[in-house]
Amino acid sequence: MTERTAVLEQEHPRRRTPVDQPGGGRLDLTLGLLRTARPRQWVKNVLVVAAPAAAGELFSPSAFLQLLIVFVLFTAAASAVYLINDARDAEADRAHPVKCRRPVAAGHVPVPVAYAAGSILAGLAPAAAVVLCNPLTAALLAVYVAMQLAYCISLKHVLVVDLAVVTAGFLMRAMIGGLALEIPLSRWFLITTGFGALFMVSAKRYSEAVQMAGKAGATRALLNEYTTGYLRFVWQLAAGVAVLAYCLWALEEGGIAGTSLLPWRQLSMVAFILAVLRYAVFADRGTAGEPEDVVLRDRPLALIGLVWLAMYGLAVADW
Known part of the structure; x- marks a missing residue:
């Protein structure tokens, strides 16, 4: 390195990226x-x-x-x-x-x-x-x-x-x-899961659209093409189909009573519907973000989810 190059390096040191940093580059x-x-x-x-x-x-x-x-x-x-x-x-x-x-x-x-x-x-x-x-x-x-x-x-x-x-x-x-x-x-499993997922996805989109209403530069360009009314229709339709499919599964022939102490399949409908209704509160407010964040942030919803899991498990185990 010449004397002039050394002076220039001191006055304008080369900016190092994290990969260039000695020792910590690979870790970064x-x-x-x-x-x-x-x-x-x-x-x-x-x-x-x-x-x-x-x-x-x-x-x-x-x-x-x-x-x-x-x-x-x-x-x-x-x-x-x-x-x-x-x-x-x-x-x-x-x-x-x-x-x-x-x-x-x-x-x-x-x-x-x-x-x-x-x-x-x-x-x-x-x-x-x-x-x-x-x-x-x-x-x-x-x-x-x-x-x-x-x-x-x-x-x-x-x-x-x-x-x-x-x-x-x-x-x-x-x-x-x-x-x-x-x-x-099962066809009921696929229908309930598919429309349950659509419910949460469209509820999230609806919340994003509500929060970005009247603001420039939406995080998703496509939000400008949707109306909040349409997204509300989608999550309400999806919630209704998911609940209907779950209830049909719970009430279908062969799932009534059986050898269980209680009709857990039928009882689980109550917890499932309550969970959907509770989640819909956040969707309606426009605060339904990532599904896992909604569930973990709201204790009543998390508790309802645990009750549903317990009932569903007992139904599957035929207790």
């Missing part, structure tokens, strides 16, 4: 990748136990191990989508007051690294499922990744289709555990 990059994978969203993947729980095949050691594998694989697939999405939207996120803090937008994770990590996970999850689970599980994971990437690229800008894709993501989570354990999926 790893933490940045982990943050980009959205660990808070991983709780949604617990839905993989839904179908086995509904069939009463949740507690055998082999089923537990298989579901743990499915949870990890689905988490990897979902993380791949987040990584690729943030890499694709890096420039737009830098202009956003909140999203600019995301690791890729903030420069903590280089865009090529995010693309590479996402691509590896997107290919690895279905491939591992072929070996560790079965072809149906692998196919569902591959379809999930393809659908979610299509959503990131273009489908999130298409009216109604955006709601359907997000809803399908929740439904796939609920289905994949049953596919991995080769459990037949």
Whole structure:
């Protein structure tokens, strides 16, 4: 280094990115990748136990191990989508007051690294499922990744289709555990889960639309195309269909009384309907954000959910 170069370096030191920092660069990059994978969203993947729980095949050691594998694989697939999405939207996120803090937008994770990590996970999850689970599980994971990437690229800008894709993501989570354990999926299970997911997704969109009403720069450009009246109609319709399907399951022939001490299937309808009505309070107020946040933040709703789980478990166990 010449004397002149040294003087210039002292006057205008080169700005180091987190990856350039000695010692802590790799750690910062790893933490940045982990943050980009959205660990808070991983709780949604617990839905993989839904179908086995509904069939009463949740507690055998082999089923537990298989579901743990499915949870990890689905988490990897979902993380791949987040990584690729943030890499694709890096420039737009830098202009956003909140999203600019995301690791890729903030420069903590280089865009090529995010693309590479996402691509590896997107290919690895279905491939591992072929070996560790079965072809149906692998196919569902591959379809999930393809659908979610299509959503990131273009489908999130298409009216109604955006709601359907997000809803399908929740439904796939609920289905994949049953596919991995080769459990037949009940029509009532699919209808209740699908419309229950649509209820929560549209309630969240409605809340976003209410909160952004009259403000410029909505967090989702498509919100400007929806009306709050339409989104209200969607979540009310979805809630009604979910409740109806659940009640038909609870009252269908063969589910009445049985050998149980009490008609737990029928009694669980009360808790299920109360949970939907309680959740609808937040939807109506325009404060229904992420479903897991709504449930964990409201103690009465969480308690109703636990009561429903207990009744549902007793119904499945036929106590």
